[in-house]
Amino acid sequence: MKQSITELLICPSCLPAEKKLILNIFKKENKDILYGELKCNGCGISYPIKKGIAFLIPENIKSGTTDTPYENLSAISSYLHSHYGMLSDDHDTGCAYEEWASKIKCGTGLAIDMGCAVGRMTFEVACKFDFTIGMDLSAGFIKKARNFINNGCLKFQTIKEGHIMEDNLVNFPAKWDKKKVEFIVGDVHAAPFPANSFSCITSLNIIDKIPSPFIHLKEINRLAKKSGAQLLFSDPFSWSDENADKKDWLGGKHDGRFNGDGFNNVLNILKGKYNIYDPPFSIKEKGHIWWKIKKHQNLFELIRSCYAKAIR
Ligand SMILES: C[S@@+](CC[C@H](N)C(=O)[O-])C[C@H]1O[C@@H](n2cnc3c(N)ncnc32)[C@H](O)[C@@H]1O
Structure with missing residues (x-):
């Protein structure tokens, strides 16, 4: 995931409230974040970044x-x-x-x-x-x-x-x-x-x-x-x-x-x-x-x- 897109993202579980996500990087290659998390500063939910892909699924549909x-x-x-x-x-x-x-x-x-x-x-x-x-x-x-x-x-x-x-x-x-x-x-x-x-x-x-x-x-x-x-x-x-x-x-x-x-x-x-x-x-x-x-x-x-x- 490109680090620059973090600025565009908000928490999908808090919508329509627009809550920013805080990026924690665990592993990065050049400008590509391979592992990390995006944590909501409102509800506290953490969205994983795995193998370079951010999983931004709202909490209520995660099971499906x-x-x-x-x-x-x-x-x-x-x-x-x-x-x-x-x-x-x-x-x-x-x-x-x-x-x-x-x-x-x-x-x-x-x-x-x-x-x-x-x-x-x-x-x-x-x-x-x-x-x-x-x-x-x-x-x-x-x-x-x-x-x-x-x-x-x-x-x-x-x-x-x-x-x-x-x-x-x-x-x-x-x-x-x-x-x-x-x-x-x-x-x-x-x-x-x-x-x-x-x-x-x-x-x-x-x-x-x-x-x-x-x-x-x-x-x-x-x-x-x-x-x-x-x-x-x-x-x-x-x-x-x-x-x-x-x-x-x-x-x-x-x-x-x-x-x-x-x-x-x-x-x-x-x-x-x-x-x-x-x-x-x-x-x-x-x-x-x-x-x-x-x-x-x-x-x-x-x-x-x-x-x-x-x-x-
Ligand atoms: C029939 S395919 C069409 C894919 C593509 N838009 C195209 O025209 O080739 C339907 C797509 O919707 C995705 N999809 C189904 N439910 C979704 C949801 N709630 N949010 C995001 N994507 C969803 C599926 O994974 C699948 O890729």
Whole structure:
């Protein structure tokens, strides 16, 4: 973890109160903190830094972190391939991330990729802003993103057919600047940053994967600058009881406040309905992007992810 990002961080368990974190360094290599802790000067909770990664998960959800469906090897391989397959000239994966990235205009200040998985979009956004945070609840994903930076390459296996595996090697592209990126383990419902911090926020394919989609949208409103902020939101709206209670879905049901079409409901929230977004965002563009995830050499999951580019 870069020491300089300590200044940006606050305690995620004390939110909405903004309590500073005090850094204790146990082991450091150059400017990279490998082991240490970030201790809240309000509640006293200590967040570990292990193998260079800060774990900034709010106290109330700590118990759930190890059983995310994303911690297993096949999920990690699928996401590595989906994010980086194109860089090793595997064109079967499509170019969803280039398409999402093309929606974001260059700016200044901080950006955050919420639910970044193995980090592709974080690197894309980092090319357009001064500094970008990639944040995900899955430590397995964040470790891969950090290894990519540190090793200058990524090696991973994907299933070719049955038990036969295929080796993949991807080199860290020269046009990406590792000095402008940091990855942390954190929660998209309670991000460890003060209000009005970010000039750009991306939330791609996560709103239907988390227990409290509405809280995540409120969190985006808290984090985004009041003026001069870009938001790129995208999702396939695959609501499921496994990820969230039906009462908390933002669409895909006949009853409740958020009945009907999830994409429309999200757009309405961003545009100011229910007085959550203050000031509201204006939607500049919307549509869909086809996103592919490889299962094996002849089987792909094809996802229609509905995106909106918004500004305020
Ligand atoms: C479907 S993946 C999408 C990943 C990435 N945004 C993309 O589009 O490739 C959902 C991601 O959300 C992450 N996630 C799930 N719950 C989370 C939470 N509460 N906070 C942060 N990340 C979370 C998962 O670990 C996973 O990386």
